[in-house]
Amino acid sequence: MPLLEIKNLKVSINNKKIIKGLDLCVNEGEIHAIMGPNGTGKSTLASVIAGRDYFEVNEGEVLYKGKDLLSVPVETRSREGIFLGFQYPVEIPGVSMTNFMKTAVDEHRKYKGLPSLTAVEFLKLMDEKKKMVEIQSNLTNRSVNEGFSGGEKKRNEIFQMAMLEPTLAILDETDSGLDIDALKIVANGVNKLKRPDNAFIVITHYQRLLDYIIPDFVHVLFEGRIVKSGGKELALELESKGYDWIKEELENK
């Protein structure tokens, strides 16, 4: 059974069709990269999986672990192992990282029937994960993303991912706006978290990230559909040739 199976998904926002019949199958242990020009529905796809509600699913289905995902509330999706790394992480003044993560971890544990962590256990976990994503600053007293630099925000997403250990993580342009060092740290985080029983969907514009996170599959999303899939060499081809040849290929069909 695939971890995630998307069949003929059609999604619109305010009657505007964004995703127009998308199929995707992700198995445990795989890393998928989704590339494509701006405005083709990459972020919408990520949002649909994570559970945003400002669009309408017109057709198709999304199965996660073999079960319908679209009717499941956002928080339950998270507790079931889905994680979205935000393209634009939200600043939440006044909510400390500690309270935020403690609440999240506790809710995940409660869902699994595990007792809450003690403060000491929790802080130990936080320290461990901070090291993993090379965060030096003291997060405890800082509000969620408030005053974080662009790079810090993205690293904070990876940190949260490390804390929650998802089964399916979708990283929505986590690499955009990162310098090469930050990019390596983000990629290292993903590689350390990769296990045979989880999967990653990495949405990116640049092949650069894929030098550090080696994908098993690369998909090209164009006008709301996956129009081409291949191995990691497809990313290199896109990098050197751009997207025009794919458009031409489509027109000639």
Add this chain to the structure above:
Amino acid sequence: MKAASLVPQKDQLADLFDKFKTEICINDSPYVSNLRFAALNSFSVNGFPTQTAEEWRSTSLIDSLAPEYNFYFEPSEEKIDVDKIFRCEISNFETLLFTQLNGWYVYKQYPLTEFHNGVIVGSMAHAFKIHPEIISRHYGKIAHIDNNGLTALNTAFAQDGIFIYIPDNITVEKPVQMVNIVNTGENLFIQPRNLIILGKNAKLTLVYCDDSIKHQKSFINACSEVFLDENACLDYYKLQNKDNLSTVITNSFFNLEKNSRLNTNTLTLNGGVMRNETYVSLKGTGAEAKIYGLYLVDREQHVDNQVYADHIAPETTSFEQFKGIIDDNASAVFNGHIHVCRDAQKTEAYQSNKNILLTDTAHVSSKPFLEIYADDVKCSHGATVGQLDPEALFYLKSRGICDRNARMLLMYAFAGEIVNKINIGVLRERLDAMIIKRLKGELSICDQCVLHCKENDMIKFEIDMSKV
């Protein structure tokens, strides 16, 4: 027992005053008596405020004034052991605790405690009698009765309250805590009157709690006059945790001399109709006032904060920040008025009011207002009304946090900005816990003072807010 019961109306109250004149004026010096008569005249002309007055446009007292209330002109003879109905359970929060029960100062031995360093704390009734010279220097000097019917009424009828006198150069180390309890089986109209005087370089922390224990209608019309002499420093926390049948009106007048500092924080957690009027007169150069407030209202509750900061002297500073969360059909009003006189150059005055409406039927009316006659000042004002940020909610929920806890985290963060301004650590932590309870809708089940909650085991919050 000298008491009467009536529906409070202008003419009836004047008759009531006549009937109980002897009792009301029993401790008066001629100065205080004269003030009473002047105030009664003023009240007879103005009566209770109505919504035709601009500053009362959004708050109505009609329902609050409709029932019959009992008026007491001497303390109850019934011996109530205050310790039994109420016990301080905050560990490490050592205060000098004073209590008023149903509007009367409660004491075991001495109505006025005079400390060796000259500090006097105690019953206003006895201060009227024993310290007429201090009274005539300060009493009624800043509580203006002309345009304020309720202050006039209080001044006419006031018999008791708390009196605090701190001589020059004295720092009171322990916070003074004043608890004002209403505990009666009948409707009650009470008018506490407080006078707080800080001499030059004096320092005081005051925690003033309004609480009710039994569920009966009460109308509290309180008035406080507070004097800060040169370099004096006052932290004044006001906690309001009344039942839904209570009307609480407080009129607080502050007079700030040169380089004195006032830090006041009004936390309204529960009540029926609540109105706090705060008048701060920055009279001396370099005086600074921080005026903060937080209100959390739900059901049919109504809260109204009126703040008037008057910058009279140059180089004076005022920071005003009020925040509120309004749920269900509740309503809130904020009127902030900064007045900068022509000579008050180099004034800095900031005013902010932020509100979160949780429902479509919650209502807020906010009016920040600046009136500036000096030309070299820094002033700003602003007001916001909004909902919880849906993006932030989604972000929290996308990490597995349920809707309820996500909302709680955001509301707590919103309120936290004001709570964090409390300088007493233990009080801040305790209030943190109370606010979480309040946001969860669990506070009304224990209509106890926020500091004296009888439950030993506080309901555990799923969110561990301990500052780890």
